[in-house]
Amino acid sequence: MAIEPEPAPQNRRGPLRPERLASARSRLRGGALARLVQACDLLLLLGLFQIKCRGDALLDPNLLLIAASVLVAIGLKGVEAYQLTARERLGAHLYRVLGAVGGSGLAMLAFVALTSSGAAKAESTLGIVDWCLTATPLLCASHVFWFVYVARLRRRGVLTPNLLIVGATAAAQRLVALALAKGDVNILGVFDDRGERAPKHIFGVPVLGRTADVKSHRLLPFIDRIVVAVPSNATARIAELIAELAPCPNEISLLMDGFDPAREHAAQERLLDMPLAHLSAVRRGVVQGALKRAVDIAFSVGALIVLAPALVAIAVAIRLDSPGPILFKQRRHGYMNEEVLVWKFRSMRTEASDYAAARQVTANDDRVTKVGGFLRRTSLDELPQLWNVIRGEMSLVGPRPHAIGMLTGGAEASKLVESYAHRHRMKPGLTGWAAVNGSRGPVDTPEAVRRRVSLDLEYVERQSLWLDLTIMARTLPCVLGDTQAVR
Secondary structure, three states, rough: OOOOOOOOOOOOOOOOOOOOOOOOOOOOOHHHHHHHHHHHHHHHOOOHHHHHHOOOOOOOOHHHHHHHHHHHHHHHHOOOOOOOOOOOOOHHHHHHHHHHHHHHHHHHHHHHHHHHHHHHHHHHHHHHHHHHHHHHHHHHHHHHHHHHHHHHHHHHHHHHHHHEEEEEOOHHHHHHHHHHHHOOOOOEEEOOOOOOOOOOOOOEEEEEEHHHHHHOOOOOOOOOOOOOOOOOOHHHHHHHHHHOOOOOOOEEEEEOOOHHHHHHEEEEEOOOOOOEEEOOOOOOOOOHHHHHHHHHHHHHHHHHHHOHHHHHHHHHOOOOOOOOOOEEEEEOOOOHEEEEEEEEOOEHHHHOOOOOOOOOOOOOOOOOOOHHHHHHHHHHHHHOHHHHHHHHOOEOOOOOOOEEOOOOEEEHHHOOOOOOOHHHHOOOOOOOOOOOOOOOOOOOOOOHHHHHHHOOOOOOOOOOHHHHHHHHHHHHHHHHHHHOOOO
């Protein structure tokens, strides 16, 4: 495939970088949003039927209204009114809505004309016309609202997926060209190992470095998927790249090159069907994620209300015990390596605060205050993190957040286990599978780090609502009965 000469890049950001970068944690799924719009349409049609139907029995006119509502719902789906793509214009979208309502109305009028006569025919015709004249502006108004709202989400960078490409190949060029044409994904950059021989950009999308640079690049927390674009027959090179990218918590896909051109032409109707073979990352359903978030909010808000007197008492005790702030804040790793500011009750002397976790807490640590010692033994120092849960930065259950750059035996803990960052494929938690299975407190040896990571990854793979509730139920007995863990 011949590649057209590339235009000079306008800036280092590239043409497919959104106005604002949103972390992977805050990204919304387009499919879930489309189902929400569809559900709103169904509720609107149901409400309209309740208003328009007459009498207590489902007589013929009412049955016709039910049929019209069903036909409109099917029609809206059929004309792809729920795609809400970036390239679609509002006028074209409203034509889809009008076509679905108008087509359903005409079908029902034709049915009435063929099956009814006399007064029944006139009554049914008037009912259908009245229903269509009411449904059309309501559905159009609803879709205008959603269209504008979705456009706003795109500008905020929370709806369109963000990609990185590894390999400045012909396949990568086709993918970038298609993304520029359709606008359904953001490609933030390309990485390539050819050094000086690598291009500076692909159609304006900048080449940011080598494959080894991906793991520590500042864009990584904003990336939904890493795409490896290499020739499909370069099996050894593919294995090398996948091994090098294995420590990344992000989803990794393989962009196949060199397949049937006819398949490629058909696949270009959808941006990522070139094809993309899924390789890694944890996938979870929308319902499961929504249930987990609902439990987080309900329990956290309830706990803050119930524990408010205890929180005030702890704050007073800290202030009376030693000078300094009541709360301690520390940057830690969150979802997809995002840096989040985690809150705790201060348990150490202010001048001895260790923001970088260069020295983990040991038994009889002279930095810990009297009140702090009690708070750490009972884990009450973690209660302010309920606010992190409400903000969506943490969850009630998940891998415990570790400080960025935390040292274990003089070495950075994240370097001791290759799959360390995979524990960030879920939000960090107040408690977790590791905590209730004996891995609680500091991880001060390489063996402790490996065990903690192993338990965290086991939770990431097994996570379910029932498992979360089980861990929450086991947490309090574990905390009260654990007299050996150093905290």
